[in-house]
Amino acid sequence: MSYSANFKERIGRFVIYAIVIMLALICLLPLWNIVAISFSSSEAVSANAVGLVPVNFTTAAYTKIIDDAQFWRSFGISVLRVALALVLNMILIILMAYPLSKSKREFKGRNIYMNIMIFAMLFSGGMIPTYLLIKNLDMLNTIWALVLPGAVPIFSVILVMNFFSAVPKALEEAAFIDGANPLQVLFKVYVPVSIPALATVALFSIVGTWNDFFSGLIYMTKVSNYPLMTYIQSLNVNIADLLQAGTNSSELSNLTEISNKNLNAAKIVVAVIPLLLIYPLLQKYFVTGIVVGSVKE
Amino acid sequence: MKQGNMKARGRLGPGAMYHMMMLPGILFLLVFSYVPMVGIITAFQDYIPAKGMFGSEFVGLKHFTYMFKLPDIAQVVSNTLVIAIGKILLGTMMAIIFSVLLNEIRVKYVKKSVQTIVYLPHFLSWVVLASVVVNMFSLDGIVNQMLAFFGLENINFLGSNTWFQPLIIGTDVWKEFGYSSIVYLAAITSIDPGLYEAAGMDGASWWRKVWHITLPGMLPIILLMGVMSLTNILSAGFDQVYNLYNPVVYESGDILDTYVYRIGLVGRQYSFGTAVGLFKSVIGIVLLMSANQLAKKYTDRKIF
Numbered sequence: 001m002s003y004s005a006n007f008k009e010r011i012g013r014f015v016i017y018a019i020v021i022m023l024a025l026i027c028l029l030p031l032w033n034i035v036a037i038s039f040s041s042s043e044a045v046s047a048n049a050v051g052l053v054p055v056n057f058t059t060a061a062y063t064k065i066i067d068d069a070q071f072w073r074s075f076g077i078s079v080l081r082v083a084l085a086l087v088l089n090m091i092l093i094i095l096m097a098y099p100l101s102k103s104k105r106e107f108k109g110r111n112i113y114m115n116i117m118i119f120a121m122l123f124s125g126g127m128i129p130t131y132l133l134i135k136n137l138d139m140l141n142t143i144w145a146l147v148l149p150g151a152v153p154i155f156s157v158i159l160v161m162n163f164f165s166a167v168p169k170a171l172e173e174a175a176f177i178d179g180a181n182p183l184q185v186l187f188k189v190y191v192p193v194s195i196p197a198l199a200t201v202a203l204f205s206i207v208g209t210w211n212d213f214f215s216g217l218i219y220m221t222k223v224s225n226y227p228l229m230t231y232i233q234s235l236n237v238n239i240a241d242l243l244q245a246g247t248n249s250s251e252l253s254n255l256t257e258i259s260n261k262n263l264n265a266a267k268i269v270v271a272v273i274p275l276l277l278i279y280p281l282l283q284k285y286f287v288t289g290i291v292v293g294s295v296k297e
Numbered sequence: 298m299k300q301g302n303m304k305a306r307g308r309l310g311p312g313a314m315y316h317m318m319m320l321p322g323i324l325f326l327l328v329f330s331y332v333p334m335v336g337i338i339t340a341f342q343d344y345i346p347a348k349g350m351f352g353s354e355f356v357g358l359k360h361f362t363y364m365f366k367l368p369d370i371a372q373v374v375s376n377t378l379v380i381a382i383g384k385i386l387l388g389t390m391m392a393i394i395f396s397v398l399l400n401e402i403r404v405k406y407v408k409k410s411v412q413t414i415v416y417l418p419h420f421l422s423w424v425v426l427a428s429v430v431v432n433m434f435s436l437d438g439i440v441n442q443m444l445a446f447f448g449l450e451n452i453n454f455l456g457s458n459t460w461f462q463p464l465i466i467g468t469d470v471w472k473e474f475g476y477s478s479i480v481y482l483a484a485i486t487s488i489d490p491g492l493y494e495a496a497g498m499d500g501a502s503w504w505r506k507v508w509h510i511t512l513p514g515m516l517p518i519i520l521l522m523g524v525m526s527l528t529n530i531l532s533a534g535f536d537q538v539y540n541l542y543n544p545v546v547y548e549s550g551d552i553l554d555t556y557v558y559r560i561g562l563v564g565r566q567y568s569f570g571t572a573v574g575l576f577k578s579v580i581g582i583v584l585l586m587s588a589n590q591l592a593k594k595y596t597d598r599k600i601f
Contacts, residue, residue, distance in 0.1 A: 016398050020399055021407070021411065027414050027415050028417075033433075034428065034429055048437050095319070096323075100319075107311075108312060120330040123581075124334070125578075126575060132350075133328075133329070151325040182311050182315065183318070213422065214536065229424045230424075232424050233424045236540060271425065275420055279420070282416075283416060
């Protein structure tokens with residue numbers, strides 16, 4: 001009896017491991033397939049022969065990218081916008097989260113500011129009024145259109161605000177007695193003890209900005225101004241159009257989609273590398289961030 | 298005298314300084330969030346770019362009556378709801394099941410590796426993942442090769458109005474289930490282990506433990522997440538749909554956001570697009586208020 005119970009439990013455990021590992025593979029293999037395609041020859045890719053191992057291993061696609069001026073231009077625009085957005089976001093998050101972490105009594109007007117923020121989070125003018133604003137500000141085709149509209153990430157401000165309000169009051173009081181002003185208290189007391197929360201929102205900012213293709217799509221009218229994701233998206237669109245035109249289609253898609261497939265795959269791989277580089281950090285801070293963020297407030 | 302002044306200033310100091318700290322951020326919000334709200338007036342005008350918002354003619358509710366007369370809008374709203382609700386239900390179920398299973402994994406490096414892998418797609422843009430999905434689901438992709446292997450007929454997932462919505466829902470669940478499971482996993486680890494020991498002594502099976510301890514223990518967080526997801530019910534995922542759809546599947550794939558983009562922005566029907574956008578925002582905020590009430594009532598937490 002106990003032997004069979006034990007046996008049953010082992011089988012159960014095995015099944016659970018199998019399911020979980022299979023789910024992980026379902027997440028990983030489609031991505032890996034793109035990597036394999038990027039290292040395979042065009043012929044192998046057109047013949048649909050690439051699975052998980054590159055066929056006729058070649059780095060030709062990557063060599064082609066090295067000379068692709070538009071790719072690197074877009075890459076540079078993305079790096080620049082991430083840097084600008086990160087600096088701007090962090091300054092504004094820190095500056096706003098601190099006063100908002102005070103009680104209504106300590107900071108008169110706190111709730112008015114809070115309501116301004118929350119209403120902006122809940123309700124928006126929508127896509128077209130925002131576009132018309134950017135257009136009327138003459139920011140189309142400038143890097144500012146990619147940076148300024150998202151200058152205040154409200155959710156992140158609230159997350160840091162929650163973190164700040166958990167910092168022991170005694171620390172702050174001691175600094176005030178030493179004659180520090182609020183700005184000094186913020187940067188000398190609050191910021192150093194809030195690194196995990198600040199890292200979380202910094203990563204939110206980096207990932208969100210790097211991955212965003214939509215602002216590039218609507219605010220940039222020239223391909224030469226596209227950030228990287230918008231540029232890559234424009235490659236996808238061509239494929240989709242051809243696929244669509246090819247309801248009748250294998251020749252059409254054979255012609256165009258596939259000859260570029262390994263090149264596009266390589267572009268995607270290069271575009272994802274920056275995220276993979278910070279992925280260990282992401283895992284460390286996002287997990288705590290999401291748990292703190294969802295449990296609080 | 299001088300010292301008294303300083304003291305007074307010191308006492309006044311923090312408050313004024315707090316306002317100064319708020320100022321830059323609030324200015325950004327006023328310009329980039331509140332000015333567009335004023336721009337909603339466009340929905341009640343025949344907006345002509347050359348004349349601007351103040352020169353264009355007011356036409357009252359013309360665009361709204363037009364919107365409700367169009368057969369498009371019912372289709373678009375229904376697509377949005379089907380896709381969004383499908384994602385919420387399936388995504389939540391999948392995340393819960395996965396977190397329960399993952400919690401059973403005791404070998405540390407297996408657990409860690411699995412987590413590393415399943416969280417990854419969440420961080421990738423739909424621009425990138427759309428290529429992955431197209432690659433898998435196109436007519437000569439691996440999924441159709443598998444169908445062929447089992448002797449089934451090929452399916453043109455990306456060009457079929459029957460299959461497009463399931464494809465959108467399924468691939469979104471694929472992208473997000475790992476990441477969404479983080480919250481549920483945290484909920485499971487906070488359940489009192491004593492409960493499992495007691496149940497074990499009573500001879501309860503794994504199923505019964507999951508059913509009677511784990512799931513009830515997760516219930517508050519499941520409810521909270523469920524209520525919060527109501528806020529997304531009209532945002533079925535612009536990035537994903539936009540990157541995967543094409544004119545053949547507009548009928549089943551067009552959601553409110555893609556519709557506003559295509560008709561309003563690309564088609565330059567600014568006023569009509571703004572009207573549809575406003576329709577979405579208003580229903581969205583009503584849902585959000587109701588969600589907040591529900592959250593207060595059933596989970597003793599507020600969303601905002």
